[in-house]
Amino acid sequence: MVAKQHTKPDPHAFTVCYVRRSAHHRWLCCDITFSCPNQGLRQQWIQAISENLALLSHRPRCLLVYINPHGGRHLAKWIYDRKVAPLFCRAGISTDVIITERANHARDHLRAQHGDLKKYDGVVCVGGDGMVNEILHGLVSRTQTDHRVDQNQPDAHLVPCSLRIGIIPAGSTDCICYTTMGTNDPVTSALHIIVGDSQPMDVCSVHNNNTFLKYSVSLLGYGFYGDVLTDSEKKRWMGPLRYDLAGVKTFLSHNYYEGSIWFVPAQETQGQPRDQEQCLAGCHVCQQGSYSEKKKLKHLSEDEKFIKGSGSEWCVVRGKFLAVNAATVSCACPRSPRGLSPSAHLADGTADLILVRKCSRFGFFRHLLRHTNADDQFDHPFVEVHRVRRFLFQPKNQEVSDSTEDLSDSEMEKRVKTNAFRPICHASDDITAQSNWTCDGEILPHAAIQAAVSVMNSTTNARQKERQREK
Numbered sequence: 001m002v003a004k005q006h007t008k009p010d011p012h013a014f015t016v017c018y019v020r021r022s023a024h025h026r027w028l029c030c031d032i033t034f035s036c037p038n039q040g041l042r043q044q045w046i047q048a049i050s051e052n053l054a055l056l057s058h059r060p061r062c063l064l065v066y067i068n069p070h071g072g073r074h075l076a077k078w079i080y081d082r083k084v085a086p087l088f089c090r091a092g093i094s095t096d097v098i099i100t101e102r103a104n105h106a107r108d109h110l111r112a113q114h115g116d117l118k119k120y121d122g123v124v125c126v127g128g129d130g131m132v133n134e135i136l137h138g139l140v141s142r143t144q145t146d147h148r149v150d151q152n153q154p155d156a157h158l159v160p161c162s163l164r165i166g167i168i169p170a171g172s173t174d175c176i177c178y179t180t181m182g183t184n185d186p187v188t189s190a191l192h193i194i195v196g197d198s199q200p201m202d203v204c205s206v207h208n209n210n211t212f213l214k215y216s217v218s219l220l221g222y223g224f225y226g227d228v229l230t231d232s233e234k235k236r237w238m239g240p241l242r243y244d245l246a247g248v249k250t251f252l253s254h255n256y257y258e259g260s261i262w263f264v265p266a267q268e269t270q271g272q273p274r275d276q277e278q279c280l281a282g283c284h285v286c287q288q289g290s291y292s293e294k295k296k297l298k299h300l301s302e303d304e305k306f307i308k309g310s311g312s313e314w315c316v317v318r319g320k321f322l323a324v325n326a327a328t329v330s331c332a333c334p335r336s337p338r339g340l341s342p343s344a345h346l347a348d349g350t351a352d353l354i355l356v357r358k359c360s361r362f363g364f365f366r367h368l369l370r371h372t373n374a375d376d377q378f379d380h381p382f383v384e385v386h387r388v389r390r391f392l393f394q395p396k397n398q399e400v401s402d403s404t405e406d407l408s409d410s411e412m413e414k415r416v417k418t419n420a421f422r423p424i425c426h427a428s429d430d431i432t433a434q435s436n437w438t439c440d441g442e443i444l445p446h447a448a449i450q451a452a453v454s455v456m457n458s459t460t461n462a463r464q465k466e467r468q469r470e471k
């Protein structure tokens, strides 16, 4: 990995650090020491290795690090200082470190940067999913503002960010890290950052009433997970255990919610949620998806792109649901190593919409339990799963009237765009109980939402551009 001067008595030796793959997707940093017959040869080797490393333009040289000292077990600073900083130092990476002082500190700090981010090759997040989401918002919002993209438009085409986000897991679930890296090991994350790995990600934008609410990169959950998160927020002092306690409580409450879900299915070439394909580096579904989408949309106007890009048909499902989950990625995490939707893809522009209808407590328990073993959690009569590119959810008291089923697709599009769905309840109607959505573990106090998935790729960073110019 990095050549460095040897400190042992042999004056003609030098040590090279390298990455070794270990079990369960873990990476280790190892050393190997070479002995040279003379000082001159030693210097030649060190110089040659250093020069070759300097040519690797995708490797970061300067990083902006945010540490959330309050995430997970409150160990983020310790993890960074003990496990990550020494590796960055050995790799010759310089860092500016900010320890956050409040929620949204990192997001606001990033939003406030104008040209000041140019010196960095990436932003590192030391924390959990909520913290990754915060940093994502800071970077994406900064980029859209710079390019005058109106984020309140549900069909706005997001401009890719020029900086990559590195994730050092130090939260309670660390689902985004586990899903992308295959493990929640801080050293593995640090080594992926050092060697300059990158992975495009699907970003799901969430709107209500033509107002931008949030981006999600893991789970958008209504009903069960929304209730678990809402309850667990009151127990934050308990650390990761709060989810188990809130989970049992929510499970016993067995609340269900009525509403309708409208969605645009993904193309058949984008696979099926139950095809047992696993999204790995270089995944052909993700590559094919983004290529064919780009090719198809190349010669269309912006309006045509929206209509075509959103698919040809809207489907609707109505009923009483224990959970409505949109998994943009598999959502694998230590609690559920295959995740909520094991075959979901990281960057295919789709989410897997999992609808769990009202069923018995025993049935729901069996469904949940299957997230922890090799059994198929979708193999229940009360569970359905669809791969979708966009969807909207209307709770019972705001349901879309039946007459919309006769609408043409373009009329439906127009209504989605203008949010022409008004509550159809009357003053005498009972207002059905509503849940909240959880978005990467943060609560959205809205029930009616519109969501659309797009792939977010980081553009070539400044250092790569510089190197390309030199060539």
Ligand SMILES: CCCCCCCCCCCCC/C=C/[C@@H](O)[C@H](CO)NC(=O)CCCCCCCCCCCCCCC
Residues within 6 Å of the ligand: 128, 129, 130, 172, 173, 174, 175, 218, 219, 225, 228, 229, 243, 244, 247, 248, 251, 331, 333, 335, 336, 339, 340, 365, 368, 369, 371, 372, 438, 439, 440, 441, 442
């Ligand atoms: C019988 C055992 C069942 C175990 C079921 C485990 C299913 C776990 C599925 C986890 C999926 C996580 C998806 C990631 C979401 C993240 O964006 C978010 C932010 O970090 N984390 C959570 O929402 C954190 C969500 C944590 C949810 C924990 C739910 C625990 C349920 C316990 C039910 C117990 C029934 C007991 C009956 C007596």
Ligand SMILES: Nc1ncnc2c1ncn2[C@@H]1O[C@H](COP(=O)(O)OP(=O)(O)OP(=O)(O)O)[C@@H](O)[C@H]1O
Residues within 6 Å of the ligand: 068, 069, 070, 071, 072, 073, 099, 100, 101, 102, 103, 104, 105, 126, 127, 128, 129, 130, 131, 132, 134, 170, 171, 172, 173, 174, 175, 440, 441, 442
């Ligand atoms: N200094 C701080 N004080 C209080 N809250 C903070 C601070 N810095 C960040 N936060 C907020 O804490 C929230 C939770 O943090 P984080 O995601 O790191 O941990 P977690 O919730 O325990 O883990 P996970 O999201 O993986 O379940 C984030 O949404 C973030 O906005």
Ligand SMILES: [Ca+2]
Residues within 6 Å of the ligand: 202, 327, 328, 329, 344, 345, 346, 347, 348, 349, 350, 351, 352
């Ligand atoms: Ca996806």
